[in-house]
Amino acid sequence: MMELIGVPPALLMGQLLIGLINGSFYAMLSLGVAIIFGMLRIGNFVHGAQYMMGAFGAWYLVNLPDLFPSLGLPSLGYFWALILVPLAVGAIGALMEWIFIRRVYHLEHAYGLLLTVGLAMVIEGLFNVRYGAAGQQYGVPEFFKGGTNLGFMFLPYYRAWVIVVAIAVCFGTWFLIERTKLGAYLRAATENPDLVRAFGINVPRMLMLTYAFGVGLAGFAGVMAAPIYQVGPQMGQNIIIIIFAVVVIGGIGSIFGAIISGLMLGVIEGLTKVFWPEASSTVIFVIMAIVLVFRPAGLFGKETTAHAVTDLSSGRSGSFLENGRIWFFILAAIGVVLPFTVYPIFAMKILCLALFALAYNLVFGYVGLLAFGHAAFYGTSAYVTAHAAAVWGLPPELCLLLGVVAATAIGALFGALAIRRQGLYFAMITLALAQIVYFYVIQAPWTHGEDGIQNVPRGMLFGLIDLRNSMNMYFVTLVVFLAGFAFVYRIINSPFGQTLKSVRENEPRAISLGYSTNQFKLIAFTLSAMLSGVAGGVKAIVFQIASISDVFFMTSADALLMTLIGGVGTLLGPVVGAAIVVTLQNKLAYFGAWVVVMQGAIFVLCVLFLRKGVVGTLQEFLANREARKRVATEAPAKAETKVAQ
Amino acid sequence: MNTVPEDYIIEAQGLSKHFHGFAAVQDVNLKIRRHSIHALIGPNGAGKTTVFNLLTKFLQPTAGTIRFNGRDITNVKPAEIARQGLVRSFQISAVFPRMTVRENVRIALQRKLGTAYHFWKSVSTLSVLDDRVDELLDSVGLRSFADYSAAELPYGRKRVLELATTLALEPEMLLLDEPTSGLGHEDVDRVAALIRKVSANRTVLMVEHNLSVVSSLSDRITVLAAGRILAEGNYETVSRDPRVIEAYIGGTDDE
Numbered sequence A: 001m002m003e004l005i006g007v008p009p010a011l012l013m014g015q016l017l018i019g020l021i022n023g024s025f026y027a028m029l030s031l032g033v034a035i036i037f038g039m040l041r042i043g044n045f046v047h048g049a050q051y052m053m054g055a056f057g058a059w060y061l062v063n064l065p066d067l068f069p070s071l072g073l074p075s076l077g078y079f080w081a082l083i084l085v086p087l088a089v090g091a092i093g094a095l096m097e098w099i100f101i102r103r104v105y106h107l108e109h110a111y112g113l114l115l116t117v118g119l120a121m122v123i124e125g126l127f128n129v130r131y132g133a134a135g136q137q138y139g140v141p142e143f144f145k146g147g148t149n150l151g152f153m154f155l156p157y158y159r160a161w162v163i164v165v166a167i168a169v170c171f172g173t174w175f176l177i178e179r180t181k182l183g184a185y186l187r188a189a190t191e192n193p194d195l196v197r198a199f200g201i202n203v204p205r206m207l208m209l210t211y212a213f214g215v216g217l218a219g220f221a222g223v224m225a226a227p228i229y230q231v232g233p234q235m236g237q238n239i240i241i242i243i244f245a246v247v248v249i250g251g252i253g254s255i256f257g258a259i260i261s262g263l264m265l266g267v268i269e270g271l272t273k274v275f276w277p278e279a280s281s282t283v284i285f286v287i288m289a290i291v292l293v294f295r296p297a298g299l300f301g302k303e304t305t306a307h308a309v310t311d312l313s314s315g316r317s318g319s320f321l322e323n324g325r326i327w328f329f330i331l332a333a334i335g336v337v338l339p340f341t342v343y344p345i346f347a348m349k350i351l352c353l354a355l356f357a358l359a360y361n362l363v364f365g366y367v368g369l370l371a372f373g374h375a376a377f378y379g380t381s382a383y384v385t386a387h388a389a390a391v392w393g394l395p396p397e398l399c400l401l402l403g404v405v406a407a408t409a410i411g412a413l414f415g416a417l418a419i420r421r422q423g424l425y426f427a428m429i430t431l432a433l434a435q436i437v438y439f440y441v442i443q444a445p446w447t448h449g450e451d452g453i454q455n456v457p458r459g460m461l462f463g464l465i466d467l468r469n470s471m472n473m474y475f476v477t478l479v480v481f482l483a484g485f486a487f488v489y490r491i492i493n494s495p496f497g498q499t500l501k502s503v504r505e506n507e508p509r510a511i512s513l514g515y516s517t518n519q520f521k522l523i524a525f526t527l528s529a530m531l532s533g534v535a536g537g538v539k540a541i542v543f544q545i546a547s548i549s550d551v552f553f554m555t556s557a558d559a560l561l562m563t564l565i566g567g568v569g570t571l572l573g574p575v576v577g578a579a580i581v582v583t584l585q586n587k588l589a590y591f592g593a594w595v596v597v598m599q600g601a602i603f604v605l606c607v608l609f610l611r612k613g614v615v616g617t618l619q620e621f622l623a624n625r626e627a628r629k630r631v632a633t634e635a636p637a638k639a640e641t642k643v644a645q
Numbered sequence B: 001m002n003t004v005p006e007d008y009i010i011e012a013q014g015l016s017k018h019f020h021g022f023a024a025v026q027d028v029n030l031k032i033r034r035h036s037i038h039a040l041i042g043p044n045g046a047g048k049t050t051v052f053n054l055l056t057k058f059l060q061p062t063a064g065t066i067r068f069n070g071r072d073i074t075n076v077k078p079a080e081i082a083r084q085g086l087v088r089s090f091q092i093s094a095v096f097p098r099m100t101v102r103e104n105v106r107i108a109l110q111r112k113l114g115t116a117y118h119f120w121k122s123v124s125t126l127s128v129l130d131d132r133v134d135e136l137l138d139s140v141g142l143r144s145f146a147d148y149s150a151a152e153l154p155y156g157r158k159r160v161l162e163l164a165t166t167l168a169l170e171p172e173m174l175l176l177d178e179p180t181s182g183l184g185h186e187d188v189d190r191v192a193a194l195i196r197k198v199s200a201n202r203t204v205l206m207v208e209h210n211l212s213v214v215s216s217l218s219d220r221i222t223v224l225a226a227g228r229i230l231a232e233g234n235y236e237t238v239s240r241d242p243r244v245i246e247a248y249i250g251g252t253d254d255e
Ligand SMILES: Nc1ncnc2c1ncn2[C@@H]1O[C@H](COP(=O)(O)OP(=O)(O)OP(=O)(O)O)[C@@H](O)[C@H]1O
Pocket: A305, B019, B024, B042, B043, B044, B045, B046, B047, B048, B049, B050, B051, B091
């Protein structure tokens, strides 16, 4: 038989088929994400969880007799699921829109993403609590059992069915949106939401139905997936990040682009599995990076002209809570007392994560960019530091330096790729780029996969301070934290920081004053990556481990959560947020799998009710009180002058 | 450098901009004499702001070339254009709302200090600019508002602050997009007087709907309608041009 570059055709065709199947799911899912994004401006991170619900829905229907033995229900098979589940999941979507999503339409786009991240954590967490991480089996429907031999390969009927149906659904949806009257409204809304709002159609209902439709598509894809993949709580988690990358590659706002890119990338991924298996899990993200360089608007996207970051900061420049000179000493004092009141290891965890959140806030709060990939910098540094200590036996200061250099380099590279984009786009891109690091770490031999690098020796700092002593380690960590705090304070209160502030308050104006704003953003982003690297490196030394969770996107979400709870763009917010989150995680550890659910719930609650965070809210309260006092003291004074006259 | 027979500071040729097939600006040839006040007028949606966006490169032209001081700037980035001395304002007031009035002006000044990228220096190093800031604020009558945050200013003062910020750059040429829109009578007069004052030794191109401001300030007027130049000349000629009158009436009918 003929072999293609040493690859047997059966293998090639087999992978091509798998690629096409995966591509079918990418296409169906990114279609939904593209519609929801285009129309509602919501980066629907919960889409993966909704897809997962679809798969579970099919599984529920088949197991109805076992689940509710007393009701005497029949077991409903695949075809019932194909009809009922998308409707049910779509209805759940409508409900979610009604309860949560519509509350953030009028807010900055970043909040929509944060809200759906929280919702995804809650839903996936709940399924995890109920069913554990292991998957459920859903057999191939009787009707599709078997397959046909095409001569060069065996084609299972069900797989052929998936491809045909997926393509039909995608192009049917495309036809509906691009070629019908209903679609014309939707499309007008995609291209000019404000215009449609002015049409006088029941816009809220239209938005709800659109969201429900997109979610229903996810449910449908879930049913289709059930016989092929394991039905498990995590099945939507990784795919959603791939879907975001697909949408970026296709070009935001382009439904056609989402479909074509989805199919194409599935195939490319399949082929990569044949020719270079190690690269297959990152190839989509790498393609995204390349597309961003050559076609920033995506393959099928339109030229974008927006030049604006968004100001989400809740800091008030006059407030004494923003006075870093005072707070440096207060924090130092607290830091000195802390290890005598709580476990040093717990205190060190707070310090490391507080530093990480401070670094993150530099980008999110002070540049106004929703970055979602800081785990890449934190984790890279953790791994490099750990490796340098454990394998090369270098002294801790040198290990840390290497870790920080690595994080800074990756930060500069990712920043350069992403910095021209804003808002959701920026979030999706940084998230996808960070995934490259994640999959690299999973596969590279020196990182030891799931185990991570363990038993990292702490060593002697500068050959003088023995870090094996936990008090020594603690005070070194404290000094690093305070130095980081001072550094961040200096950055935001420097000429550079002033310019950064102007960029975030009005970017076009800053450009018109002659500032190349992208360079400022890039420098801030790189500094943030560097500081994240410091946090990650110190963490590796303190806990003597670099683990896969350090580079996982949940770590990025943690940084985001800490900053959000504490107060975006406030000096103390990240520190307070880190203290709160670490304490909660500690207290909740008892509840095991519930931690993720609660963290997700906190995310949701923060987005809905505490957008200024603890510190931002406090600053607002203090400012209002002062204003009231001023009025109160001025009023009598006026009265007196009147009397005097 | 370049001795052009007629001294034009800006020469735009064949400028066009299409948005997804819709021609917002079409084949516009625009020459602006140095040290003149040139007005760009036209009905709503004529493409005036788009022309500004093209000249300052906030938008990339679909076709055409732009020369500034004889240099081709068609492929220059917007921030670089500002650094070369061509500074624009925006149709909606563009201040930095949460910065003080003083900081607003200082932002413009601090670029020339050369420390804009210095993240390791204290912000107090910027205090060397305070005198110049106060001087500028004095000259536009905003000194007493120096410590207010820009968001607290009434609209008219915001536009004045915007002008002061622009002037802090000492630009060779200003592009003002409807500097008097949304202002009351008094404010209109104040801003108009200010424009006249700063136009000495400078070139001003402004989009303006208030025809009395246009007639009293501008040396030359270009009328734009549906993306094309309809007429050009001084106020006398332009205001008598029947096509201009029709375009304006047609324009108002649409609304
Ligand atoms: N970024 C854009 N994308 C699509 N169309 C645009 C864009 N910017 C402007 N247009 C369209 O180009 C045309 C010209 O707009 P422009 O803002 O230049 O008009 P204008 O003369 O400044 O009007 P006004 O007097 O109302 O300010 C309008 O029809 C507008 O809708």
